Amino acid sequence: MNSHDQQDHDQNTHDHQGHDHKGHHPQGHDQQSSKQPGHEQHKAGSHAAMAGASGHTAHGGHHDMIDDFKTRFMYSVGLTIPVLALSHMIQQWLGYDLTFTGKKYVLFLLSSVVFFYGGWPFLKGFWDELKERNPGMMVLIAVAITVAYVYSSAVVFGLEGMDFFWELATLIVIMLFGHWIEMKSVMGASRALELLVKMMPSEAHMVHGDHIMDVKVEDLNKKDVILIKANEKIPADGVVVDGESYVDESMLTGESKPVKKVKGDLVIGGSVNGNQSFKVEVAKTGKESYLSKVIGLVQEAQKAKSRTQNLANIAARWLTFIAIGAGTSALVVWVSLGKPWDFALERMVTVMVISCPHALGLAIPLVVAISTALSAGRGLLIRNRTAFENARKISVLVFDKTGTLTEGKFGVSRYESIVNNISKEDLLSFAASLEQHSEHPIAQGIVNIARELNLGMKNVENFESLTAKGIQGKIDGQIWRVVSPLYLKENNIAVPASTVSDAAETIVFVLADDTLTGFIALADKIREESPKAIEILREKGMKLYMATGDNEKTARAVSEKLGLDGYFSEVLPHQKVEIIKKLQREGHFVAMTGDGVNDAPALAQADVGIAVGSGTDVAAETADIILVNSNPKDIANLVLFGRATYKKMIQNLTWATGYNAFALPLATGFIPGLVISPAIGAVFMSLSTIIVAINAQLLKGTLKNYQ
Numbered sequence: 001m002n003s004h005d006q007q008d009h010d011q012n013t014h015d016h017q018g019h020d021h022k023g024h025h026p027q028g029h030d031q032q033s034s035k036q037p038g039h040e041q042h043k044a045g046s047h048a049a050m051a052g053a054s055g056h057t058a059h060g061g062h063h064d065m066i067d068d069f070k071t072r073f074m075y076s077v078g079l080t081i082p083v084l085a086l087s088h089m090i091q092q093w094l095g096y097d098l099t100f101t102g103k104k105y106v107l108f109l110l111s112s113v114v115f116f117y118g119g120w121p122f123l124k125g126f127w128d129e130l131k132e133r134n135p136g137m138m139v140l141i142a143v144a145i146t147v148a149y150v151y152s153s154a155v156v157f158g159l160e161g162m163d164f165f166w167e168l169a170t171l172i173v174i175m176l177f178g179h180w181i182e183m184k185s186v187m188g189a190s191r192a193l194e195l196l197v198k199m200m201p202s203e204a205h206m207v208h209g210d211h212i213m214d215v216k217v218e219d220l221n222k223k224d225v226i227l228i229k230a231n232e233k234i235p236a237d238g239v240v241v242d243g244e245s246y247v248d249e250s251m252l253t254g255e256s257k258p259v260k261k262v263k264g265d266l267v268i269g270g271s272v273n274g275n276q277s278f279k280v281e282v283a284k285t286g287k288e289s290y291l292s293k294v295i296g297l298v299q300e301a302q303k304a305k306s307r308t309q310n311l312a313n314i315a316a317r318w319l320t321f322i323a324i325g326a327g328t329s330a331l332v333v334w335v336s337l338g339k340p341w342d343f344a345l346e347r348m349v350t351v352m353v354i355s356c357p358h359a360l361g362l363a364i365p366l367v368v369a370i371s372t373a374l375s376a377g378r379g380l381l382i383r384n385r386t387a388f389e390n391a392r393k394i395s396v397l398v399f400d401k402t403g404t405l406t407e408g409k410f411g412v413s414r415y416e417s418i419v420n421n422i423s424k425e426d427l428l429s430f431a432a433s434l435e436q437h438s439e440h441p442i443a444q445g446i447v448n449i450a451r452e453l454n455l456g457m458k459n460v461e462n463f464e465s466l467t468a469k470g471i472q473g474k475i476d477g478q479i480w481r482v483v484s485p486l487y488l489k490e491n492n493i494a495v496p497a498s499t500v501s502d503a504a505e506t507i508v509f510v511l512a513d514d515t516l517t518g519f520i521a522l523a524d525k526i527r528e529e530s531p532k533a534i535e536i537l538r539e540k541g542m543k544l545y546m547a548t549g550d551n552e553k554t555a556r557a558v559s560e561k562l563g564l565d566g567y568f569s570e571v572l573p574h575q576k577v578e579i580i581k582k583l584q585r586e587g588h589f590v591a592m593t594g595d596g597v598n599d600a601p602a603l604a605q606a607d608v609g610i611a612v613g614s615g616t617d618v619a620a621e622t623a624d625i626i627l628v629n630s631n632p633k634d635i636a637n638l639v640l641f642g643r644a645t646y647k648k649m650i651q652n653l654t655w656a657t658g659y660n661a662f663a664l665p666l667a668t669g670f671i672p673g674l675v676i677s678p679a680i681g682a683v684f685m686s687l688s689t690i691i692v693a694i695n696a697q698l699l700k701g702t703l704k705n706y707q
Contacts, residue, residue, distance in 0.1 A: 066180065068121075069121065069176055069179055069180040070180050072117060072118050072120070072121065072176050073118075073173065073176040073177055073180055075117065075118070076114050076117070076118035076169070076172055076173050076176060077173055079110050079113055079114050079118075079169070080114060080166075080169040080170060080172075080173050082106075082110055083107060083110050083111055083114065083165055083166055083169045084166050084169070084170075085098060086098060086103055086106065086107045086110075087107070087163075087165060087166035088162065088163075089162070089166065090166055104156050104163075105156065107156075107163070107165055108152075108153060108156045108165070110165075110169075111149065111152065111165040111168055111169060112149075112153075114168065114169045114172055114173075115145060115149045115168060115172070118169075118172040118173065118176060119141075119142075119145050119172050121176070121179070122138055122141040122142045122145065122172070122175060123142050123145075123146075125138030125139075125141075125142065126138050126139050126141075126142030126143070134317075135317055135320050135321075139317075139320050140317075140319055140320040140323065141171070141175050143320065143323070143324060143352065144171060144323075144352055145168055145171060145172060147327075147348075147349055147352040148164040148165075148167055148168040148171075148349070148352065149168055151163075151164060151345070151349045152164045152165050152168065159342070159345075160342045164349065174689070177365075179365075200217060200233070200235060200269060200270055200291060201217060201232070201233045201235045202216065202217060203215065203216060203217060203235070204216075204217050204220055204226045204235040204236065205226055205227040205228075205229065206220070206224055206225070206226050206227075207225040207226065207227055207279060212227055217235045217236065217285075218285075218286070220235070220236055220282050220285050221282065221285065222282055222283065222284070222285065223281060223282065224281070224282045225241060225279055225280070225281050225282075226238070226279065226280050226282060227277060227278075227279055228245075228267075228273050228277060228278055228279070228280055229273070229277045230245075230273060230274065230275045230276060230277055231272070231273060231274070231275065232272075232273050233270060233271070233272055233273070234247070234267050234268065234269050234270065234271050234272070234273060234280065235269055236269045236280075236282045236283075236284065236285055236289065237266070237267065237268055237269045237282070237283050237284035237285075237288075237289045238266070238267055238269075238280035238281050238282045238283045238284070239264065239265070239266055239267075239280065239281050239283055240261050240262060240263050240264060240265045240266075240267060240278055240279070240280055241263060241279050241280065241281045242263065242278060242279040243263075243276065243277060243278030243279055244260065244261060244262040244263070244276065244278055245260075245261055245273055245274045245275070245276035245277070245278050246258040246259065246260050246261070246274035246275075246276075246440065247259055247260075247261050247267060247271050247272065247273055247274060248271060248272040248273075248274070249268060249271040250402055250403075257410055257442075257524075258274055261278065266283070267280055268291070269284075269289050269291050270291040319657065319660055322660075322664065323351060323352060323660075323664070326351050326664050326665075326667075326668055327348040327349075327351040327352050328348070329668070330344070330347040330348050330351055330667075330668040330669060330670070331344050331345065331347065331348040333670070334347055334669065347667070347668060347669045350667040350676070351664060351667040351668055354660065354663045354664060354667045354684065363649065363652035363653050363655075363656045363692050363696075364649055364652070364653070366652075366692065366693060366696040367645060367648050367649050367652060367696045367699060368385050368645075370696055370697065370699050370700060371388070371641065371644075371645040371648075371699055372385070374641075374699070374700060375388075375638075375641050378634070378637060378641075380625060380626070380627065380634060380637065380638055380641065381625065381626040382624075382625055383623065383624055383625065383626065384609075384624035384625070387607065387608045387609070387624035387625065388608075388624065388625060388638075388641070388642050388645065389642055389645060389646045389649065390589070390607060390608060390642070391591070391608055391625075391638050391639050391641070391642030391643070392639060392642045392643040392646055393589040393607075394542060394589055394590070394591045394607070394608060394639060395541075395542060395543065395588045395589045395590075396542065396543045396544075396545065396583050396588040396589070396590045396591070397537060397542050397543070397544050397545070397590075397591045397592075397593070397635070398545045398546070398547050398576075398579065398580065398583070398590060398591070398592045398593070398602070398606070399544070399545070399546045399547070399564075399593050399594075399632075400546070400547060400548060400592075400593060400594035400595060400599050401524075401546055401547075401548035401550055401554075401555065401558055402524060402548065402549070402550065402595075403594075403595040403612060404527075404593050404594060404595055404612050404632065405526060405527060405530045405546065405558060405562065405632065406524045406525060406526050406527060406530075406558065407524065407525045407526075407527055409445075409524065409525065410442065410444070410445045410522055410523075410524060411445050411448070411449065411522065411523070411524075411525050412428075412445055412446060412448075412449040412520060412521070412522050413505055413521045413522060413523040413525065414505075414520075414521045415427065415428050415518065415519065415520040415521065416498060416518050416519060417517060417518040418496050418498065418516065418517065418518050418519075419515070419517050419518070422512070422517050422518070424518065425453065425455060427510055427517055427518040427520075428446070428449065428450055428453070428455060428520065429450060429455040429456060429457070429458065430458065430475060430480050430510060430512075431446055431450075431480075431482050431508075431510050431520055432446050432447045432449075432450030432451075432455065432457060433457045433458040433459075433460050433473075433475060433480075434460060434463070434471055434472070434473050434475075434480060434481075434482050435447050435471070435482060436457060437460060437463045437471070437473070438465075438471055442506060442508065442522055445522050446482075446508075446520060446522070458475050458476065459475070460473040460474070460475055461473060461474040461475075462474045466481070466483065466487065469483055469484055469486055469487040469490070470482050470483030470484055470487055470508070471483075478512050478513055479512075479513050480510070480511065480512055481510070481511040482508050482509070482510055482520075483508065483509050483511060484508065484509075485507065485509070487509070488509060488516070491514075493511075493516055495509075496516070496519065498519075499519050499521070501521065505521040505522060505523045506521070506522045506523070507519055507520070507521050508520050508522075523554075524550075524554070526558060526561060526562065527631075527632060529631050529632050529633050530562060530632050531562060532633055533631075533632030533633045533635060533636060534562050534563060534564070534632075536633065536636040537635060537636055537639075538563075540636070540639060543565045543588070544564045544565050545564060545565055545566045545567060545568065545579075545583075546558065546559055546564055546566075546567040546568070547567070547568040547571050547575075547576050547579050547602070548567070548568070548569055548570075548571065549570065549571060549572070550569060550570070552569040552570060554569070555567045555568070555569035555570075556569070573599075573600070573601045573602070574601065576592075576599065576601065576602035577601045577602050577605045579602070580592060580602050580605045580606050581605065584607070589607050589608075590606050590607050590608075591606055591607065591608040591609075591610060591635075592605075592606035592608075592609055592610065593610040593611070593612060593627075593632075593635065594610075594611065594612070594623075595611060595612045599611075603623045603624075608624055608625065609623040609624045609625070610623055610624070610625045610626075610627060610635060610638065611623035611625070611626045611627070612626075612627045612632075625638060644699065644702045645699065648695065648696065648698070648699045648702070651695055652692045652695055652696060655688065655691055655692060655695065656688060656692055659684065659688040663676070663684045
């Protein structure tokens with residue numbers, strides 16, 4: 001449904017109970033090209049199907065997985081403490097001796113619980129990766145802990161050698177911790193569709209003969225007539241059949257001003273009614289509705305979004321092949337050379353233990369945990385770490401206008417008196433005195449600035465509306481009017497040259513009796529931080545565009561004032577998605593910022609979706625990153641943070657894998673005079689973990705330098 005067919009209006013007319021909007025058929029505008037992206041039809045299921053697609057089962061399942069890792073981690077930590085205390089090597093390092101009869105069997109039992117309970121996710125993951133023929137981190141962890149457990153158990157029951165129980169337990173604990181952090185950092189994407197569904201009210205007031213009854217929204221049929229009460233959400237797409245009101249569609253279409261709806265106008269389910277009630281004949285329900293199509297777009301874009309393969313998994317896959325190959329080679333070679341079985345087996349196990357990816361498992365999650373916490377303290381909430389890391393690659397940034405570059409509020413931009421005996425403040429006071437009797441958003445903007453300036457309100461008598469032209473009332477014995485340009489035209493009153501502006505403004509005129517005394521211009525104000533944000537981002541070599549549901553004149557004015565590279569006006573949600581796709585096809589790495597439901601599909605489609613915190617929960621849940629303070633300058637920090645985080649991850653991965661490249665050849669025993677024992681191998685393994693942890697902590701100092 002093209003909602004703009006009924007909502008677009010001339011920015012230079014206004015009426016409430018007299019303030020009206022004269023429509024025009026919208027044509028999308030692109031400063032680069034006059035063509036809009038093609039309209040695509042997207043299908044979405046019923047509300048029940050949508051709830052199922054994104055609902056509590058899947059969402060609860062993810063919660064359960066996180067809770068499971070957390071529980072296994074907590075119990076494993078508790079068991080690992082006595083394992084460490086009883087381990088011979090730890091006692092040697094710390095200089096104490098704790099021995100008692102049956103100590104090795106207690107150590108075996110404790111380690112067995114850690115192996116089978118704490119290690120279960122990795123043992124299961126081992127089989128899953130093998131079935132998918134895609135060995136990675138899970139295979140490497142499972143091989144390492146299994147070899148360590150089997151060998152150590154054999155030592156307990158008679159094999160010559162030393163056990164690896166403490167290495168086994170600490171590896172499992174660290175891996176559980178890493179996976180727990182990682183899962184928490186990426187959770188939440190499935191909630192977006194749930195929030196979209198919740199935007200629709202659950203019940204509607206259906207008109208049935210002479211009475212009204214409440215029915216469930218899913219029970220509505222086409223042609224049913226429903227009552228929309230003041231300040232309620234509209235439950236279904238339809239046509240106004242009785243009454244009139246102003247409807248806020250900003251969260252759905254991006255239109256910054258509430259739109260007047262009269263008989264014959266279309267309304268969108270999910271939009272919010274103003275202060276007057278009206279009746280609507282249902283035109284679209286279920287999967288045909290506007291909001292359902294938006295839901296379908298979000299669902300499609302989320303499914304289509306490619307995932308950058310984890311560098312740690314790639315490293316783990318190669319390390320798996322190398323470790324298994326090197327360990328097996330060590331066993332075979334030393335046995336074939338006539339060495340004792342105990343020696344050959346020890347060499348193989350040492351290789352496997354040294355390959356235990358303690359450092360590799362922490363390389364990414366530790367950096368993620370630190371950068372996520374520090375970013376949150378600077379107003380950036382990271383929901384998708386891959387997108388955050390990829391922020392360094394952004395080449396094009398597409399802004400939504402309303403609520404992102406602008407404040408999303410209809411305010412007075414300028415006002416002037418054109419007669420000598422009335423000051424501009426008095427002009428505003430007279431206008432506000434009249435407008436306080438009106439519910440129109442323009443009226444609210446005028447009244448708000450008058451109150452901010454502490455201008456007194458005057459007593460108004462005989463207030464009335466001038467249909468489609470303005471309002472009037474008697475103040476101090478004079479008839480004062482606030483009217484549209486149409487009123488001036490019909491009464492042959494010349495429009496002053498001083499009112500002419502290229503800005504995207506709505507102009508109203510103030511008359512005392514029949515004398516034009518001045519004018520007031522209103523607009524959606526540009527955020528104070530926006531110009532500086534644009535300057536910073538342009539310095540980083542990005543192309544900057546704006547895509548908005550607002551009209552062409554408003555879009556052009558904002559774009560030119562901020563110096564953007566281009567703009568797209570009067571676009572619907574699916575058109576924003578097409579804009580993102582078009583830029584991606586051209587080879588750009590695209591980021592999108594927005595705050596409304598209308599932005600949700602584009603946020604999901606973009607390589608990096610950025611929601612401003614002043615917007616809806618839906619936009620925030622669909623986006624990869626949320627700007628808590630709604631400050632466009634934070635987007636520049638996002639890029640800097642992303643670059644620093646990615647650099648630190650690469651450093652950690654380089655060290656974690658480099659350590660293995662150095663230690664593995666020594667563990668095999670193939671290098672004469674450079675054979676390391678399992679104990680020394682364990683020391684190397686622990687040292688690499690410490691270095692990775694310290695390096696991750698250094699990220700704090702780096703990020704603190706960014707403003």
